[in-house]
Amino acid sequence: MDADQKNTVLKEGFLVKRGHLVHNWKARWFVLMPDKLLYYKYEGGKRDSCQRGKIMLKNCVITCPFLEYDNRPLVFKLQTQSSVEHFLESCSREKRDEWAAAITDAVEKLRTADDGGPPSQPETTKSKSLQFNNISLNQVVDSMYDIHSGIKLTNHVEQGSTYSNCFLGSAVVDWLVFMQLVLTRVEAVTLASALLEEGFLRPIGLRSLDAIRSAGLIEQFMDDSTALYSFSESFTKRGSVKAETSLSAVELSGKVMRRGYLLKQGHKRKNWKVRLFVLRSEPAFLHYYDPSRDDVSPVGGFSMRGCLVSALDDNGVPSGVKGNIQGNLFKIITQSDTHYFIQAPTHRDKMDWIDAIRKQT
Template sequence: MEDGVLKEGFLVKRGHIVHNWKARWFILRQNTLLYYKLEGGRKVTPPKGRILLDGCTITCPCLEYENRPLLIKLKTRTSTEYFLEACSREERDAWAFEITGAIHAGQPGKVQQLHILKNSFKLPPHISLHRIVDKMHDSSSGIRPSPNMEQGSTYKKTFIGSSLVDWLISNSFSANRLEAVTLASMLMEENFLRPAESYKKKISSKEEISLSTVELSGTVVKQGYLAKQGHKRKNWKVRRFVLRKDPAFLHYYDPSKEENRPVGGFSLRGSLVSALEDNGVPTGVKGNVQGNLFKVITKDDTHYYIQASSKAERAEWIEAIKKLT
């Protein structure tokens, strides 16, 4: 990391004028949070924007978007609001911790509160997500579904986020709303729950639906934002990668889209993964993209070119994938 950089990495940011979501490279310094556009795997300078942290307030977790449970909201002294989405709970909490530290630098009392925040909500060892889901479906004590109209389709077994939060508290799964929201977002991340509109699968045959359900049923081992080269147009885009085991699959999601379903993915059984040369542009890679690249070749010989944001991150991904091939 450069001098004075407290944390850097990808976050997905809501646009100011048009409320679309875009992955940006963020760099946190003592008094500012800078963000950059990425082109061909490298950040475009000067920065696209900067958030002045002096007098900023931070909200984490932020519940303003039901389909985006991993948000941080920053409100500047001039009341400008920024919504930033991380790729996992751990990453969201790490960013919130560092940003809050930068806002309150030099205020020891605040920094102590931070340490409490850093060890925030962990799922109690005696509660399993499976057990919560079983109880949710229980006819006597479960959550009451309310039919929901969504883009012209009626869904019978749906409920609104706030009623789930109330139910988790009344069943003593959570002590307060903050814990309940965190728990609800865990249920969504692990695919026990899905936003209503993502049920409208554009899939006709039942076999494919059950296949995709099996693919997504594995335990999440690792997730993060990585850049990936497209297959057809060979352009580089930031995707949220999720690695699952039993069965072993690597899926990737478009973080600019609302629905939480993969835009692609492949089985890791029989795949090969390797780091690519760091000097110059390796064969198969389009554009002037170099550094921290790795390649996964699937069993059916499809080549995926992926770029991590550091050597350490690349090594972690390769090791995690190797264990599952």
């Protein structure tokens, strides 16, 4: 690989990384090169020119999904040739899988260049998949119940109600792949559909019920981050589903229209922090989360009703903006006249966010 090829940027963006010595989580800007993954810190809203670290990709092993963090289902793991483990979290399942696929492709190209052979099957898919006709659905459900390695029961919101002791369709698919009961997400959907068809699992809420009414057997169990399911009522070992309604539940009940990492200026200290923004509709709200925390509750948010959103000129520092900014700025003014200054990673991200927000105001 020549010097120009090694300096090619394959992918870049925000990921949240777990520290090696102190196991806290920090948002970092990652740049994928053909032979390494670099990461940088953001200072005052601008990427630090000094890289904070690098992960060499030669003979790296990718585990995606990696489900050992209860409140962080979007983590994937990289294990280097020297057995150093790196844990990285993305803003969505789709982005997580994109990053894992891009890194896996880079690792395979390095291996092929070394030995001259054809690409091998990725390490994460080498385990033997159980044949469906030999699978005991009872054993699968027993494994799902396991208090240590089973699927995590959590609280979710739909149509203004908070449901406890349930899980997302995509979480079940992630778990089946992670436990190596299947090789692919397609196989996982098929197996999960069988559990649903045989009455081991049941749908919760409108999204999953609609999936059953409108889809065939293989598509009944949705690999979806909004469709809710639970264990059947006949299984009581791990709690029953309860529905509670609250004001916060109503705010969080809308359909997710867009999510991603953005930089937000603080109202008091005027410093810039990376936050995970989630835009919902019906009701239309924009919430933001601190990715360094394990808490799944938003740290702030506001209704989109009556909001104004506008792009800010990148030439100079606009009024009200502090610090060393990189550009791609936009501003949201709420109905109560609170001003939010936000930076997107790229100009395209900025325009996409502005367009998505305007549709909800």
